[in-house]
Amino acid sequence: MAEKCPACGSCGMPLEKPEDYALGDVTRPYCRYCTDARGELLPYDQVLETNARFYVESQGVTPAAANAMARAMLADMPAWRGRN
């Protein structure tokens, strides 16, 4: 099997290189897209919007479908688990 790399605890993005991590710090649990300039985790709604936009821009799905898929993706992530 391919060598496993860690994944962002918020969105699941593979963390392959130091620059993928918040502040380029490989000890941090989240990626650079899910964190602010201080390396802190962004609010859920902002992470949701970023992920939904990724679906829309890449495949042209409707905003509603993108939002539902992003919600499903985030639901089991350690950062958001247990959230309604």
Added chain:
Amino acid sequence: MQAATRREQKVVTRDRLVNAAMALFARKGIVATTTADVARSVRMSHGVVFLHFPRRDDLVIAVIDEFGRRLAVEFRQAFEQNLGLRAVLQAHLRVLAEFEPFYARLVTEAPMLPPKVRSTLMMLHAAVSARMFMALERDRKAGRARKIERPLLFNTWIGLVHHYLVNRDVFATGASVIAERGDTLVNHFMTLVRP
């Protein structure tokens, strides 16, 4: 030392389960396969499977993640070598060929699968789309491609590939439609993006 051995054993067991699940999903179908089927196929107790993968969907996602990891390795190599769209398409097909029987089932059953599984597949598509678009832009700047909107660039490619995969029984004489038709699909697609 003992803890390390236990951890290693856990990884080995997990990998065995993922491989067994992938084979069963491909043979029997994803919707029709249960975690009990996976346990039987590797002669482990259902409890062991449950410990690693509480739901069948977790196993499906683990296989998709494995596919994604392989794809990331291939794409990274293509980008480090500064290669264009053709190389990205070839890398995509190389990994698809490795996972072909499972992947064909996955795309056939996608609309029937739970939202989390479908979202994971669509996220993988998003990553492929991003790589394709970056490579197209690189080719465009070099005068080798024309401007194409990102969603249509990806959807045209994936529509073509999925059609051959879903109907692989009528498009291939052997086990792999990607092996038999992959070059033709890449060549055809590259003619579509020419300026």
